Amino acid sequence: MAGRSILSQPACRPELQAARAMVEEAMERDGVVVLSPLEASRTLGLVAELGLAPTCAMLDPWYNKGAGGVRPDYREFLDGLLAGAGAVADHVYLWGFPEIVAGQLERLPAPLQLVSWLTWYYKNNPSVIRGWRSAQMTCLHLSRPGARLYPEHFLTPAQLEKKRAGKLRYLPGPPSVLEAPLLVGFVGRAERTGHPSQKPCQVFSTLLRMVLGEGDIVVDPMCGSGTTGQAAREVGGKAILSDHDPRWVEVAARRLGVRPVALPGVPGFRGRPAG
Numbered sequence: 001m002a003g004r005s006i007l008s009q010p011a012c013r014p015e016l017q018a019a020r021a022m023v024e025e026a027m028e029r030d031g032v033v034v035l036s037p038l039e040a041s042r043t044l045g046l047v048a049e050l051g052l053a054p055t056c057a058m059l060d061p062w063y064n065k066g067a068g069g070v071r072p073d074y075r076e077f078l079d080g081l082l083a084g085a086g087a088v089a090d091h092v093y094l095w096g097f098p099e100i101v102a103g104q105l106e107r108l109p110a111p112l113q114l115v116s117w118l119t120w121y122y123k124n125n126p127s128v129i130r131g132w133r134s135a136q137m138t139c140l141h142l143s144r145p146g147a148r149l150y151p152e153h154f155l156t157p158a159q160l161e162k163k164r165a166g167k168l169r170y171l172p173g174p175p176s177v178l179e180a181p182l183l184v185g186f187v188g189r190a191e192r193t194g195h196p197s198q199k200p201c202q203v204f205s206t207l208l209r210m211v212l213g214e215g216d217i218v219v220d221p222m223c224g225s226g227t228t229g230q231a232a233r234e235v236g237g238k239a240i241l242s243d244h245d246p247r248w249v250e251v252a253a254r255r256l257g258v259r260p261v262a263l264p265g266v267p268g269f270r271g272r273p274a275g
């Protein structure tokens, strides 16, 4: 089982076949695989080398402001990530604050194109800033030409019935503004993991429902607390996750009820996380 990407699958070198089998078995058994800590670019490269052909890449990096720190080469970092993700996946979601990701539209790597500018809107940001209170994050939906979308996944049973009967005159999709509260204060206590930038699962599952068919794979190389894995399970997909920080690899694995795996014959792992 290796996903149903529109990209033809590259062959996997013989010395990597054991690693590929391990990833496939874990996904078959658990729906997700959490790789031991890796740099994001290495995770994307590894997915390509293993010939795993994910349908989607979820890119939710630190935002180059606030607690995650500011790097002058952030644009170049995003350029590399987008090129790596576009090389392996049909669809790419890139998260960030609007003023930061907007600049990326001018420099999308071929063959990625903008499908939609999505906004996650939340009303409950407890900001102390004197001025406009931030109430949104942006997610760029990018894809290769011809990549499949599933607006039908959002139809009600009555609409599906009408569609089957050929009586649905237009196909409504979800709106490009997704409203869900920030996981903060009393909100979402049961879902919270302690990760400072954790996204609500409801937001990620909407994104994945639009692009994943049953059993399709999403890769998230900066998975934080593993929201992508949780959301993939909810929509019947599979997920390959990693993060460069051993703390979050451990948290994501615990949340999803699996153990992090370091793959045989693959260099670059930062060793097994403590735990």
Ligand SMILES: C[S@@+](CC[C@H](N)C(=O)[O-])C[C@H]1O[C@@H](n2cnc3c(N)ncnc32)[C@H](O)[C@@H]1O
Binding pocket: 038, 039, 040, 041, 060, 061, 062, 195, 197, 198, 199, 200, 221, 222, 223, 224, 225, 226, 227, 228, 242, 243, 244, 245, 248
């Ligand atoms: C915004 S958070 C992701 C939150 C996640 N979507 C969730 O809901 O829990 C960004 C994550 O990227 C990770 N990260 C930052 N730079 C990275 C890099 N170069 N390679 C891999 N992971 C990285 C951080 O450790 C952090 O956990």
